[in-house]
Amino acid sequence: MMDSASLQFVLFGLITVTLSNFSASRVWRSIVLALASLIYLSLLAKSASVLIPMAAFLLFGYGALALRERRWLGGAAWSIPTAILAYAWLKKYTFLPERSFLHFPYFTVGLSYIFFRVLHLLIEAGEGAGTEAKLHIGFFPYLIYTLNFTTLVSGPIQRYDEFARDHFAVEPLPLGPPVIGLQLERIIRGFFKVNVLAMLLHRLQENGLEHLTQPIPIEHKLFAAIQLTVAYPLFLYANFSGYIDIMIALARLMRIRLPENFDRPFSASSFMDFWNRWHITLSKWLKMYVYNPLLVVSMRRISSLSMEPLLGVICLFVTFFLIGVWHGRTSEYIVFGILQGGGVAINMLWQLWLARILGRKGYKDLARNALYIALARGLTFSWFAFTMFWFWANWKQIGTIFSAIAFAPWLAVCLVIWFGATSVLAMWELLRAELVKLRTAEGPALTNRYALVVYATAMGVIALVVTVLMNQPAPGIVYKAF
Amino acid sequence: MSSTDRTQPSVRRRDWLLLPAVSLLTICFLAFSAELLSRWLYPETRIGFQNCFATNDPTGYAAVKPNSVCWEQTPESPMKVEYRFNRRGHRAGAELSPKLPGIYRIVLIGSSLTQGLFVPREKTFAALLPAELSLDTGRKVEVYNEATGGKFRGGPYPMQDSAQHFDEVLAAQPDLILWVITPADVMNFGSRDNEAENTASTDAGSLQEGSRPTLASAKPRSFWKRLTASIASGTFGERLKANWEATRTSIALKHLLIASESQDEYIQSYLSDRVNAEFLMTKPDAKWQMQLQSFDAELAKIALRARNAGVPLVAVFVPNRPQAAMISRGDWPDGYDPFTLDNEVRKNVVIHGAQFIDVLPDYRGIPGPERDYFPVDGHPDASGQAIIFRFLAKELVNGGVPELKASTPRDIAMEPVK
Numbered sequence: 052m053m054d055s056a057s058l059q060f061v062l063f064g065l066i067t068v069t070l071s072n073f074s075a076s077r078v079w080r081s082i083v084l085a086l087a088s089l090i091y092l093s094l095l096a097k098s099a100s101v102l103i104p105m106a107a108f109l110l111f112g113y114g115a116l117a118l119r120e121r122r123w124l125g126g127a128a129w130s131i132p133t134a135i136l137a138y139a140w141l142k143k144y145t146f147l148p149e150r151s152f153l154h155f156p157y158f159t160v161g162l163s164y165i166f167f168r169v170l171h172l173l174i175e176a177g178e179g180a181g182t183e184a185k186l187h188i189g190f191f192p193y194l195i196y197t198l199n200f201t202t203l204v205s206g207p208i209q210r211y212d213e214f215a216r217d218h219f220a221v222e223p224l225p226l227g228p229p230v231i232g233l234q235l236e237r238i239i240r241g242f243f244k245v246n247v248l249a250m251l252l253h254r255l256q257e258n259g260l261e262h263l264t265q266p267i268p269i270e271h272k273l274f275a276a277i278q279l280t281v282a283y284p285l286f287l288y289a290n291f292s293g294y295i296d297i298m299i300a301l302a303r304l305m306r307i308r309l310p311e312n313f314d315r316p317f318s319a320s321s322f323m324d325f326w327n328r329w330h331i332t333l334s335k336w337l338k339m340y341v342y343n344p345l346l347v348v349s350m351r352r353i354s355s356l357s358m359e360p361l362l363g364v365i366c367l368f369v370t371f372f373l374i375g376v377w378h379g380r381t382s383e384y385i386v387f388g389i390l391q392g393g394g395v396a397i398n399m400l401w402q403l404w405l406a407r408i409l410g411r412k413g414y415k416d417l418a419r420n421a422l423y424i425a426l427a428r429g430l431t432f433s434w435f436a437f438t439m440f441w442f443w444a445n446w447k448q449i450g451t452i453f454s455a456i457a458f459a460p461w462l463a464v465c466l467v468i469w470f471g472a473t474s475v476l477a478m479w480e481l482l483r484a485e486l487v488k489l490r491t492a493e494g495p496a497l498t499n500r501y502a503l504v505v506y507a508t509a510m511g512v513i514a515l516v517v518t519v520l521m522n523q524p525a526p527g528i529v530y531k532a533f
Numbered sequence: 534m535s536s537t538d539r540t541q542p543s544v545r546r547r548d549w550l551l552l553p554a555v556s557l558l559t560i561c562f563l564a565f566s567a568e569l570l571s572r573w574l575y576p577e578t579r580i581g582f583q584n585c586f587a588t589n590d591p592t593g594y595a596a597v598k599p600n601s602v603c604w605e606q607t608p609e610s611p612m613k614v615e616y617r618f619n620r621r622g623h624r625a626g627a628e629l630s631p632k633l634p635g636i637y638r639i640v641l642i643g644s645s646l647t648q649g650l651f652v653p654r655e656k657t658f659a660a661l662l663p664a665e666l667s668l669d670t671g672r673k674v675e676v677y678n679e680a681t682g683g684k685f686r687g688g689p690y691p692m693q694d695s696a697q698h699f700d701e702v703l704a705a706q707p708d709l710i711l712w713v714i715t716p717a718d719v720m721n722f723g724s725r726d727n728e729a730e731n732t733a734s735t736d737a738g739s740l741q742e743g744s745r746p747t748l749a750s751a752k753p754r755s756f757w758k759r760l761t762a763s764i765a766s767g768t769f770g771e772r773l774k775a776n777w778e779a780t781r782t783s784i785a786l787k788h789l790l791i792a793s794e795s796q797d798e799y800i801q802s803y804l805s806d807r808v809n810a811e812f813l814m815t816k817p818d819a820k821w822q823m824q825l826q827s828f829d830a831e832l833a834k835i836a837l838r839a840r841n842a843g844v845p846l847v848a849v850f851v852p853n854r855p856q857a858a859m860i861s862r863g864d865w866p867d868g869y870d871p872f873t874l875d876n877e878v879r880k881n882v883v884i885h886g887a888q889f890i891d892v893l894p895d896y897r898g899i900p901g902p903e904r905d906y907f908p909v910d911g912h913p914d915a916s917g918q919a920i921i922f923r924f925l926a927k928e929l930v931n932g933g934v935p936e937l938k939a940s941t942p943r944d945i946a947m948e949p950v951k
Contacts, residue, residue: 254798
C-alpha cells in the first residue's frame with residue numbers, strides 16, 4: 052500500500068506536482084489536484100463501497116453549507132451540532148450507544164481533518180462571519196478543499212480562504228529554482244525524519260517497553276523506563292513533523308502555501324507555549340472555534356472582573372481537554388485530555404500566582420531568567436512525555452508500565468527526565484544560538500544553499516539506503532489513525 | 534519561510550555546477566567515511582587462513598587441513614577467535630585418544646553451530662558439556678567434537694555423502710552419537726550438493742556459509758564493460774545490491790538495525806521476507822517439503838549405520854535466531870509456527886529408530902534469546918552457546934539417555950548465563 056510518507060507516495064506527489072505545473076491555469080491545476088486526491092483516496096481505501104459513509108458526510112457538509120450561505124432554514128444553525136454528532140458517530144466514540152453504529156467496515160482515514168475543514172466552513176458561513184466567507188463556495192472547490200491529498204490524512208488544517216487565495220489565484224505563486232530546491236530539501240528532510248529518525252526512535256521505545264516488563268535488575272529497569280518515556284515524544288515529533296514537511300513542500304510545489312504545524316516545540320518554556328508550537332493548526336483551530344467563543348460567552352454571563360482570569364483558565368482547560376479527547380474514542384484519551392487541559396490550566400494558574408506574589412515586573416524578570424527558562428523547558432518536555440502514555444498505550448499496557456517498578460523509582464525516573472531534559476535542551480539552545488551566529492555575507496552559514504545541499508544529500512542517501520537497500524519498514528504516520 | 538514569498542532570490546550561474554558538485558562530494562565523503570568508520574568499528578581479520586584450508590578440494594568446497602591453526606575476527610565477533618584443528622581435522626580441543634575403560638564417550642556431529650563458529654572453543658557447548666555431564670552423572674564423560682560443517686567444510690551437515698563417511702565417526706568409538714541439527718542444515722540440504730556437482734573450481738577466498746563458489750572467468754573484463762553488460766542483461770540492480778552487501782558499511786548498518794529491533798519488530802521484519810521464513814510456515818510449500826525429504830533420506834542412512842554399529846544416535850534440534858525469539862515471545866502471526874520444523878525433524882528421527890531430545894520448549898523461559906546470536910550472521914555467540922549447553926546438559930541427564938541419568942534431579946528452572 053502507498054503509505055503516507057513512503058517513497059511511492061513521494062514519487063506520486065512529485066508526478067502530481069509535475070503535471071500540475073504543465074499549465075498555470077486554475078482549471079488545469081484544479082483538475083490535477085482533484086484527480087490526484089481521488090487516486091490517492093482510492094489507493095488508500097481500495098474499495099469504493101467503504102467510502103460511502105465519508106461521501107455521505109461530505110455531501111451533508113456541502114448541503115448544510117449551501118443552506119447556511121443562503122440563510123435558508125433559519126441559517127441551519129442545527130447543522131453544526133449535527134456535523135459534530137455525525138463525526139462522533141462515524142468515528143464510533145464510546146459515549147454513543149454501540150448498537151447505533153454502522154456494523155460494516157468503512158473508511159475513516161482523514162475523516163477528522165475533513166471534519167475540521169467542513170466545520171470551519173459551516174461556522175464561517177454563519178451569521179456574523181467575515182465578508183470573504185459570504186462568497187458561495189461551489190461543489191468542486193469544496194471537494195478539492197476537503198479532499199486535497201496534501202492535507203487529507205493528517206493535516207495541516209488549512210483555512211478555506213488561505214487555500215482559495217493560492218489555488219484559485221489568477222497569478223499563481225511563483226516557482227523558481229530556489230523555491231524548488233528548498234522544497235525538495237524539505238521533502239528529503241521529512242522523508243528522513245519519518246523513515247530513519249522516527250524508525251530508530253520507535254525501536255528505542257519498543258525496546259524500553261520490552262525491557263521494562265522483563266525480569267531484569269532494577270537499574271536496567273530504571274533505564275528502560277527513562278528510554279520508554281523519552282523516546283515516544285521524540286518519535287512522534289519525527290513521525291508527524293516529517294510527514295508535515297513532505298506535505299507542505301509538495302503543496303508549495305503545487306503553488307499552495309500550507310500553514311506550518313510545528314515550531315521547535317521542545318524549545319517551549321511553558322506548556323501553554325508548547326501548544327503554540329506543536330500541532331499548531333489544531334490548537335489554533337480550537338482556540339478560534341472553541342476557546343474564544345467560550346470565553347466571550349462566559350464573560351458575558353459572569354461579568355465580575357476578578358473572575359476573568361479564572362474564566363480564562365477554565366476555558367483553556369476545556370479547549371485543551373477537547374484537543375486530547377479528539378485524538379481517540381476510548382477512555383484513555385479522556386485522561387489524555389484531562390492531562391493536556393490540566394497542564395495548560397495549571398501553567399496559567401502558576402503564572403497568575405507568580406504575578407500576584409512577585410508583581411508584574413518581578414514575574415517578568417523571573418520569566419527572563421535563563422535557569423528558570425531551562426527548568427521550565429525541561430518540565431514542559433517531561434510533562435508532555437508522561438502524558439503520552441495515555442496517547443499510545445491502552446489501559447492494560449499502562450498498568451503493566453506503572454506496575455513494572457514501584458512508586459519511588461518512578462519518582463526518580465521523573466526527576467531524572469526533568470533534569471536531563473533541562474540540561475540537554477539548554478545545551479541544545481546554547482549550541483543553536485552559537486551556530487546561528489556563524490554568518491556569511493548571504494546570511495547564516497549553516498543554512499545557506501550549499502549547506503542545505505549537503506544536508507539534503509546526506510539525509511537522502513541515508514534514507515534511501517535504509518528504506519530501499521536495507522528494506523527497513525518505518526512505523527506508519529501516527530496521526531493517520533485520528 | 535522565505536520560499537513562500539513572492540520575491541525569490543536568484544540562483545547564480547556558477548551554482549548550477551557548484552550545487553551538484555557539492556552533492557556528489559557529499560555522497561563520496563559519506564560513502565568513504567562510513568566505510569572507514571565501519572571497518573574501524575567492525576574489524577575483520579584473518580590470520581593464517583591458508584594454513585587451515587586445503588586447496589583443490591574435490592567436493593568443490595574448501596576442506597580443513599589436519600593439524601592446522603588459524604585465527605579470525607568477523608565484523609560481528611568481539612574478539613579474534615582461534616580455530617585449531619587436530620590430526621583428524623576436527624576442532625575438538627585435543628587429539629582423539631583410545632577410549633579408556635569406564636569412560637563414556639559422546640561424539641558430536643553437526644555443522645558450524647556445533648563447531649562453535651565465531652566463538653572461542655572453550656566457550657562452546659561442546660567444550661562445556663564434559664565437565665557438567667561428568668558432575669551430574671557421577672561418571673567420566675568425554676565429548677569429542679566431529680562437527681564438520683559450516684565455513685570449514687563449506688556447508689551444512691549432513692552433506693550428501695555424510696553417511697558414506699560415517700566410518701570416521703564410528704572410528705572415534707562413541708558410546709553415543711549426538712547430532713545437533715539446525716534449521717539451516719535442513720533447509721540448505723541438497724542445494725549445496727547440486728552446486729558442488731556443477732562446480733569445477735574452488736573459490737578458496739569465498740568461505741562464508743551460504744556463499745557460492747564462482748566459476749573462474751576467462752579474463753577480467755573492464756568496469757565499463759561489466760556495467761554495460763549488467764544494464765543490458767537487466768541484472769544491474771542485483772549487481773548494485775550485491776556490491777553494496779559486500780561493503781562493511783552494509784554489515785555495520787545491518788548489525789545496528791537488527792540489534793536495535795525489539796523482539797516483536799524483529800519477528801515481524803524477519804517473517805516479512807517469505808523466502809527466508811518458509812521453514813517457519815505452518816504449511817510447508819513444495820520446495821520446503823522436498824528439502825525435508827532430501828534431509829530425511831540422509832538421516833535414514835546415518836541412523837541405519839549407527840544402528841548397525843550398535844551405537845545410540847540422539848538428535849537435537851537447535852533453534853535459529855527468529856525461532857528462538859518467537860518461542861520466547863510465546864505468540865506469532867497466523868500461518869507461522871516456530872515448532873513446525875522441530876516437529877517434522879523429531880517425527881523423522883523417531884521413525885528411523887533414533888532418539889530425539891527437544892530443547893525448543895526450554896527457550897520459552899528466556900527473555901530475549903535472540904540477543905544471544907550474532908544479528909547479521911545468525912550464529913549463536915558465546916552466551917547463545919552457553920544456553921545450548923545448559924539445555925542440552927539438562928535434557929541429556931533427565932533420563933532420556935539411561936547411561937547419562939543424573940544421580941540427583943537437576944534444577945530445571947535455570948537462569949540463562951549472560
